[in-house]
Amino acid sequence: MSxxxxxxxGDQAVVLEFEDRIDPEINAMVRAADYYLNQEGKxxxxxxxxxxxxxxxxxxxxxxxxxxxxxxxxxxxxxxLQEAAIPNPETLEIPVAYGGEYGPDLDxxxxxxxxxxxxxxxxxxxxxxxxxxxxxxxxxxxxGGMSSKIATPRLKNPRKQIPAGxxxxxxxxxxxxxxxxxxxxxxxxxxxxxxxxxxxxxxFLPKPGHYLKFYPISDEEFKSHL
Amino acid sequence: xPAIKIIDAGPFTTVQDxxxxxxxxxxxxxxxxxxxxxxxxxxxxxxxxxxxxxxxFTLKGPRLEVLHDTTVVITGGRCDVGxxxxxxxxxxxxxxxxxxxxxxxxxxxxxxxGYLALKGGLDVPLVMQSHSTYLRGKIGGFDGDRLKxxxxxxxxxxxxxxxxxxxxxxxxxxxxxxEIDVIMGPQTDYFTEEGIKTFLSETYQISDAADxxxxxxxxxxxxxxxxxxxxSDGIPLGAVQVPGHRQPIILMKDRQTTGGYPKIATTASYxxxxxxxxxxxxxxxxxxxxxxxxxxxxxxxxxxxHELAEFVSKPAQKPKHFRLxxxxxxxxxxxxxxx
Numbered sequence: 001m002s003x004x005x006x007x008x009x010g011d012q013a014v015v016l017e018f019e020d021r022i023d024p025e026i027n028a029m030v031r032a033a034d035y036y037l038n039q040e041g042k043x044x045x046x047x048x049x050x051x052x053x054x055x056x057x058x059x060x061x062x063x064x065x066x067x068x069x070x071x072x073x074x075x076x077x078x079x080x081l082q083e084a085a086i087p088n089p090e091t092l093e094i095p096v097a098y099g100g101e102y103g104p105d106l107d108x109x110x111x112x113x114x115x116x117x118x119x120x121x122x123x124x125x126x127x128x129x130x131x132x133x134x135x136x137x138x139x140x141x142x143x144g145g146m147s148s149k150i151a152t153p154r155l156k157n158p159r160k161q162i163p164a165g166x167x168x169x170x171x172x173x174x175x176x177x178x179x180x181x182x183x184x185x186x187x188x189x190x191x192x193x194x195x196x197x198x199x200x201x202x203x204f205l206p207k208p209g210h211y212l213k214f215y216p217i218s219d220e221e222f223k224s225h226l
Numbered sequence: 227x228p229a230i231k232i233i234d235a236g237p238f239t240t241v242q243d244x245x246x247x248x249x250x251x252x253x254x255x256x257x258x259x260x261x262x263x264x265x266x267x268x269x270x271x272x273x274x275x276x277x278x279x280x281x282x283f284t285l286k287g288p289r290l291e292v293l294h295d296t297t298v299v300i301t302g303g304r305c306d307v308g309x310x311x312x313x314x315x316x317x318x319x320x321x322x323x324x325x326x327x328x329x330x331x332x333x334x335x336x337x338x339x340g341y342l343a344l345k346g347g348l349d350v351p352l353v354m355q356s357h358s359t360y361l362r363g364k365i366g367g368f369d370g371d372r373l374k375x376x377x378x379x380x381x382x383x384x385x386x387x388x389x390x391x392x393x394x395x396x397x398x399x400x401x402x403x404x405e406i407d408v409i410m411g412p413q414t415d416y417f418t419e420e421g422i423k424t425f426l427s428e429t430y431q432i433s434d435a436a437d438x439x440x441x442x443x444x445x446x447x448x449x450x451x452x453x454x455x456x457x458s459d460g461i462p463l464g465a466v467q468v469p470g471h472r473q474p475i476i477l478m479k480d481r482q483t484t485g486g487y488p489k490i491a492t493t494a495s496y497x498x499x500x501x502x503x504x505x506x507x508x509x510x511x512x513x514x515x516x517x518x519x520x521x522x523x524x525x526x527x528x529x530x531x532h533e534l535a536e537f538v539s540k541p542a543q544k545p546k547h548f549r550l551x552x553x554x555x556x557x558x559x560x561x562x563x564x565x
Contacts, residue, residue: 007411008411008412009412010463011492013460048250051251053458057461067517135253137362139254140253206252208251
């Protein structure tokens with residue numbers, strides 16, 4: 001019996017679904033399936049895949065594939081996921097200048113959780129976060145693994161402009177704004193790295209299914225990074 | 227070289243091509259022309275490269291000053307095209323322009339979007355393999371933004387040979403009410419039987435919240451079985467999602483690549499160009515098709531498009547001129563093929 005589900009998403013795409021929950025192990029299967037299907041020259045006519053928490057959206061060329069044949073391959077994919085030599089996920093290191101002008105809400109996050117500022121910073125950069133998926137805006141990572149000790153509700157009044165690189169907390173999640181945009185996250189710091197740089201050959205730093213770790217830097221280091 | 231200066235861009239005007247593919251996994255929408263058929267025909271009429279960058283305008287066209295002799299064509303939504311306030315031209319007709327000319331593209335009377343293609347195509351940088359403007363990502367087109375008055379756009383050196391006009395009887399039509407074919411899924415099981423029936427039998431209106439990202443519709447409520455949230459997953463082009471407010475939203479070219487609302491159905495691929503021409507207050511209804519039916523209709527759509535493409539790609543027959551001398555008198559004779 002197969003533990004996966006295959007559902008059409010129009011006449012040019014299909015969704016491969018794993019179990020319906022957010023879990024690093026399920027996400028690892030999504031990453032493995034994504035890797036297996038995108039191997040060079042293996043499945044011609046699979047155009048683009050979008051890995052998410054627990055499913056993979058697959059755009060296919062309908063001149064090459066019909067859903068019945070594709071469905072059969074996808075339903076039997078689990079047995080191939082062990083055999084495919086999937087490279088280990090990498091850990092992306094993100095320098096963050098915490099507090100001050102870069103993290104105007106750090107004080108509030110500390111106060112809200114009855115912690116010192118130093119404790120908040122330490123808890124935030126001690127975890128290794130799983131990049132479950134990217135979405136919302138280009139390069140925005142949905143991260144799993146933040147300690148509930150620093151969980152803080154969103155701002156009541158979202159800011160109109162948040163600088164690119166801002167690192168924030170919203171509820172149980174932490175994230176990084178890849179682009180200048182409006183938003184309601186509690187800002188605790190900022191990274192000088194560009195998560196999304198369209199002029200680079202590889203424009204995106206975070207990759208779905210990989211890991212991310214923050215490390216603190218001083219304001220001087222932040223400025224010299226730019 | 228600089229070809230045109232924008233005097234007035236119109237309400238919402240961007241540079242678009244076929245779109246930017248392969249980056250949805252990183253949260254990057256494909257963008258690209260909302261009506262691919264009209265966009266492509268414009269380039270074919272001018273003999274441009276297939277992915278040449280054109281101007282996409284919304285509801286009303288731009289007013290431009292010509293800085294260097296060029297040829298343009300307007301395709302898509304029906305509108306009046308005036309040159310120097312006197313001559314008028316029709317859409318799908320190549321227009322030769324001289325330095326100093328002003329071209330004014332009017333309000334669209336049928337459809338929502340038009341394309342202004344220039345001979346050679348616009349010279350804007352390729353960003354991640356595409357010229358398309360993606361506003362949310364602030365990339366592509368002209369500085370990643372919509373076009374504004376005062377901006378100067380250049381064109382590339384033309385390579386191909388020009389085609390010819392498309393006669394009015396062949397123009398694609400975009401009349402409301404639109405009946406749109408959909409394939410059920412991927413989350414149809416999040417909706418009650420009654421909800422699905424409502425979705426497939428009632429008429430919905432496009433609200434004012436309709437742009438390149440998607441269209442919010444208003445109409446009878448579509449009921450969920452239970453919750454109206456899913457664990458966020460990928461959003462295919464043309465997906466019809468129904469959040470907790472029970473009103474459908476159709477996701478288009480600038481859509482978010484992932485989202486947490488259940489999708490009751492997905493628009494058939496051959497309907498996207500037509501949907502790209504629907505505008506606020508237009509009426510929509512949804513017709514369920516199987517994947518087999520979708521395949522047949524998709525092939526029919528491709529045949530229709532290829533016929534149009536082949537027609538406009540053929541060079542226009544230039545009149546042939548002869549000088550005849552009869553009884554020592556000279557005559558100019560021109561012979562032109564009648565379509």
